[in-house]
Amino acid sequence: MNVVTRFAPSPTGFMHIGSVRTALFAYLFAKKNNGTLILRIEDTDQAREVEGSIQHIQDSLSWLGIDWQYGPEKPGPFGSCIQSERMDSYREFAKKLMDAGHAYPDPYTPEQITAFRETAKLEKRPFLFRDHRPETFDAWDGKAPLRFKVPEIKRYKWNDAVRGELEAGEEALDDFILMKGDGYPTYNFAHIVDDHLMGVTHIFRADEFISSTPRFLSLYDALGVTPPIFVTLPPILRDDRTKKLGKRDGAKDVLEYRTEGYLPEAIVNYLALIGWNPGTDEEVFSQEDLVERFSIDQIQKSGGAFDETKLKWFNREHILRLTPEKFLHYASGFLSAKTKADLKKKNLFEKLVPLMRERIQTFAELKDMDEAGEFAFYAETPVYPVGGLLSKDEPDKAKTATRLRYVASALSALNESEWHEQKIKETIWPYAEEKGRGAVLWPFRFALSGRSKSPDPFIIASIIGKKETLARIEDAARNLG
């Protein structure tokens, strides 16, 4: 089968984690099967439309590496991928239904409908548009709301690729609106027409649509169209599991994760594992791995919570896998211009990659570290209180100065080719063992960094170089008197 999937957001704002996951699964499945992914914009509710959303949605998907064959700027053989530009199709199908006796113009005003609903509410029963259907009706003028004349109130059973046999009943069926008073189709109608016209074979959707499936099915029946395969995804819950993740309660714009220093591959990796698993213990995947392994029958039925802590762990795993060049590229976006310039001037930027990499989970942490001055001492001689050099083990100034002078003289014996972390460590270690690690290593490290918390002295020394290392140590010893 030639697979065609679609992701069909409404342009009502940004994309959150939940909608991204739906898009991702549709993408993975299409890609895996050399199929087609259509990005369809469902903009039939003018009131809710938010300016710029279409671009924002595309930016989000692109950032995540999710690409599509047909979209807002790439019409398909079926025409535009934006519903507001497909009005002719909806009118045509509406007319077809009307002519076949499956639809009729709504004779009531919105006020009357509201009154019906109020009555139902007072009688504590759900409002369904059933016994309000007029005996006879005029031809459709194309302006009045058009209602579907549901052929039969019955129980529907269908098969879902994830959930298996599902059923829902008559309670969901009534003469629902096909075309609204403003001339636009409803979602219920438009998505069915489009999926049909676009040849969609698999609908990846959230599970909130299960309960309205009987409506869709009754419409497919009336249209004489075979429904696509439903692939219903489990919900993503808030981290407290109290409800489905949604824009209303805190779900944020997925692009915010970019600002916060997350890698798109980490987001994709983590999201793929909420509601799907490869059937093995492996967890860290590249996008290519995911495409290769993805399959519908490993999709989960039950909902899963979105846990940002685990996302951070995935982010770290992917940061660890970045090439130094890529790491630097991302890091550049989070370091101050001054820090970058200082480090580059002394040729230290590349040397710091392993150090930076092992200390962060998100790139935003690099920004925090930078602002806290945790990189400044590499390029600039640190200024610090002399007392900081004294360790708990060795509070005596004169003795600390002696230790430092010994370290300096031992290191000065090394030539440039020996100036690397391992050799520096070997040179100092026996002395540190003899005099007490704290008594030697603490002042050594503090002399180089001027900070009570920093990477170890050997790595710092190897980064800033022999000359600078000796200068800093001698300076420290001199200040101690």
Next chain:
RNA sequence: GGCCCCAUCGUCUAACGGUUAGGACACAAGCUUUUCAAGCUUGGAACCCGGGUUCGAUUCCCGGUGGGGUCACCA
């Protein structure tokens, strides 16, 4: 409330009738080459409840409970 869906450690999950119920995140302790990270080792931690079916149920069936969803001229 009616209807629908779901149910394994705190969280994400493995198991497709027989396992000491596995892994990962998180957490705790210990180790490690001063500190901060990282790393390593170890540890605690789950089959929602009740009935069936079966030689045997976490697994299959039914009921309950709990959670989620849905009842628009929104999608």
